Amino acid sequence: PRLANQIAAGEVVERPASVIKELLENSLDAGADRIQVELEQGGVKRMLVRDNGQGIAEEDLPLALSRHATSKIVNLDDLEAVRSMGFRGEALASVSSVSRLTLTSRHVDAEQAWQARTSGRDMVPEVSPAAHPVGTSVEVLDLFFNTPARRKFLKTEKTEFNHLEEAFKRIALSQWHCFLSLKHNGRQVHSLKACSTRAEQEKRVADLCSPDLMQQAVFLEMEHLGLRLWGWLGLPTFNRRQADMQYFFVNGRPVRDRVVSHAVKQAYRDVLFHGRHPAYVLYLELDPAGVDVNVHPTKHEVRFRDSRQVHDFLFRTLHRALAEVSP
Numbered sequence: 001p002r003l004a005n006q007i008a009a010g011e012v013v014e015r016p017a018s019v020i021k022e023l024l025e026n027s028l029d030a031g032a033d034r035i036q037v038e039l040e041q042g043g044v045k046r047m048l049v050r051d052n053g054q055g056i057a058e059e060d061l062p063l064a065l066s067r068h069a070t071s072k073i074v075n076l077d078d079l080e081a082v083r084s085m086g087f088r089g090e091a092l093a094s095v096s097s098v099s100r101l102t103l104t105s106r107h108v109d110a111e112q113a114w115q116a117r118t119s120g121r122d123m124v125p126e127v128s129p130a131a132h133p134v135g136t137s138v139e140v141l142d143l144f145f146n147t148p149a150r151r152k153f154l155k156t157e158k159t160e161f162n163h164l165e166e167a168f169k170r171i172a173l174s175q176w177h178c179f180l181s182l183k184h185n186g187r188q189v190h191s192l193k194a195c196s197t198r199a200e201q202e203k204r205v206a207d208l209c210s211p212d213l214m215q216q217a218v219f220l221e222m223e224h225l226g227l228r229l230w231g232w233l234g235l236p237t238f239n240r241r242q243a244d245m246q247y248f249f250v251n252g253r254p255v256r257d258r259v260v261s262h263a264v265k266q267a268y269r270d271v272l273f274h275g276r277h278p279a280y281v282l283y284l285e286l287d288p289a290g291v292d293v294n295v296h297p298t299k300h301e302v303r304f305r306d307s308r309q310v311h312d313f314l315f316r317t318l319h320r321a322l323a324e325v326s327p
């Protein structure tokens with residue numbers, strides 16, 4: 001099982017950012033509305049995710065770390081279940097096989113907290129009593145310490161941190177109800193209050209993306225034939241950094257999609273005669289039956305049932321919004 005786990009881990013745990021994405025999704029699945037992330041040395045030395053979710057019962061702790069042991073009821077017809085499936089019960093097992101992992105949790109109904117530790121090859125976790133408020137902490141130390149070939153593929157601390165921050169941003173830009181904090185090497189990078197108004201959302205977007213983007217951005221909201229698009233649209237600049245500020249969510253899930261980016265680019269090009277470095281944070285909502293989000297569980301791909309309709313709706317809506325604000 002150890003070898004199998006490491007092979008699986010090689011596929012799913014590409015770098016620290018892929019670990020953080022899975023841990024954050026687990027916290028959200030557990031109903032957390034307060035999540036703290038602490039990182040050291042681009043996450044390679046240490047990653048900690050602490051949440052206030054429902055927690056894990058003592059007897060379920062070893063199970064949470066074993067392969068194919070998902071507690072999440074999975075009905076394949078239910079697209080939402082597919083979304084929350086992550087690696088189908090493999091994420092924690094995979095991460096624990098390539099790191100020193102400590103899972104500490106107190107279930108809502110439990111009198112006290114428990115802790116399970118693994119250290120790479122030692123796949124049978126020891127469980128011991130611990131101190132922890134209701135919720136869960138996952139600490140991942142020394143990622144890839146036992147797989148030197150994997151470790152060699154890691155980039156500089158700065159690059160790994162940038163990937164980590166991106167994973168954090170994508171969650172933060174869609175989970176408005178959640179308090180989220182990010183620390184790197186002891187420095188507070190983001191501390192985001194839960195948002196319930198648009199002004200609070202705009203503050204979060206400015207904090208995560210760029211204050212400049214929000215100063216000149218327009219808010220748009222449009223609904224047509226069951227498709228709803230809302231969010232912020234910035235005027236493009238020739239600033240290369242802004243090339244990163246392109247966030248598109250479909251039913252709350254971050255997506256990179258050719259239909260979407262083509263429609264956006266076309267709209268910018270049509271109005272402003274160039275489509276370089278547009279900046280946007282946009283949310284498309286539609287009937288889940290109209291989109292297949294399970295094209296690949298770890299990539300941000302989707303397949304629209306009627307991509308022509310989605311493309312035209314996006315293009316027309318963005319075109320109109322841009323035409324209003326373009327100088």
Ligand code: ADP
Nearest residue numbers: 026027030064070071085088089090091092136
């Ligand atoms: P999956 O999320 O696909 O079920 P994971 O390996 O990510 O698989 O997690 C395994 C199990 O561990 C989950 O099904 C859940 O029961 C439990 N778990 C993991 N993280 C948390 C958390 N932060 N809070 C509560 N339960 C968790």
Ligand code: MG
Nearest residue numbers: 026086087091
């Ligand atoms: Mg998971």
